[in-house]
Amino acid sequence: MTESDFAFLRQLLLQRSGLALSPDKRYLAESRLGILCRRRGIADLAALVQSLRFGTDPALEHAVVEAMTTNETLFFRDHTPFELFRDVILPERLQTNAASRSLRIWCAAVSTGQEAYSIAMILDEMAPRLAGWKIQIVGTDISGEVLERARKGIYSQFEIQRGLPIQMLLKHFHQEGDKWRISERLRDMVELRQHNLLESSSHLGQFDVIFCRNVLIYFDVPTKAKVLDGMAPRLVPQGAMLLGAAETVIGISTLIVPDRQHRGIYRSQGSIHAQPAGLGLPLEPVRATAGLRY
Structure with a gap:
């Protein structure tokens, strides 16, 4: 991916999703968007960026945002x-x-x-x-x-x-x-x-x-x-x-x-x-029977 294409992608992601992709994350863009290209039958990343530059395919823009969004999560994360x-x-x-x-x-x-x-x-x-x-x-x-x-x-x-x-x-x-x-x-x-x-x-x-x-x-x-x-x-x-x-x-x-x-x-x-008096302090602790500490 050229510097110009990566700069365009960074700006697109920032505008569409708020994602601030740092310069050292080019490898991540190449990896995730390479998979997207194969799924959609797009020749390569250059062709993908060229299509995005035309701005005539909102579905493609949305697919790029989805591909670059990190969805790391788990149950009761951080307790x-x-x-x-x-x-x-x-x-x-x-x-x-x-x-x-x-x-x-x-x-x-x-x-x-x-x-x-x-x-x-x-x-x-x-x-x-x-x-x-x-x-x-x-x-x-x-x-x-x-x-x-x-x-x-x-x-x-x-x-x-x-x-x-x-x-x-x-x-x-x-x-x-x-x-x-x-x-x-x-x-x-x-x-x-x-x-x-x-x-x-x-x-x-x-x-x-x-x-x-x-x-x-x-x-x-x-x-x-x-x-x-x-x-x-x-x-x-x-x-x-x-x-x-x-x-x-x-x-x-x-x-x-x-x-x-x-x-x-x-x-x-x-x-x-x-804030009225009495709020902001625990009133009566509500304890889940299974608890969160284990």
Whole structure:
């Protein structure tokens, strides 16, 4: 791949998906897009870039973005965010939303669904306390291909072994050959939609909790700021956002700020100043029977 072609691809990916591909990632582009060329019967990478330069094939542009998107995920990834969700955020929302008895959660960049289904498992464990509540988990991703996998809820033995406690496996999955399918009950708890984080998310409504984990690391600073500032209005007052372990809002956004009492939780700027007494502290820990530490 020539320098010119690689520069064009980097700019295209940045504009279409926010992906900031560093100069040393040319090998990755050549590898992934080489596979795409073979699948679509395109002669080589030069021919692929030439077609992209014409700009007359949106489907090809989308295929390139999908090919270059990293979809690394696993069940209960990093543990701590799920413990914060279970032990701090949920008690807050149960108190705050007692009148409406509703709870909305957004998993941005949901990939093949493990994060959303991990949340569904936690909520299922506390079903008696949520009886009569309207629960909605919305998972979005730029890739239609991974969303289709998430909808099916079928995972390999390798994917199952990465982070899923055995109690959860036995309770929520059944084996189909050498694969495992998550229960229909949990699949029904998750609504999956295709969405580009660079575009307006106003149509999604507002959420009590936003998981936006391990996606900002692929963006440059201006794109991170655009995504975070676009998400800020999607949080209800005193709502909570959870980011990846290597991600932060500090020096990037003034609309989303760290929670003063709980490391790893972020709030909208307005919520920090308007937070009523008693919130922001764990009320009554909600413990999943299977636990997340193992």
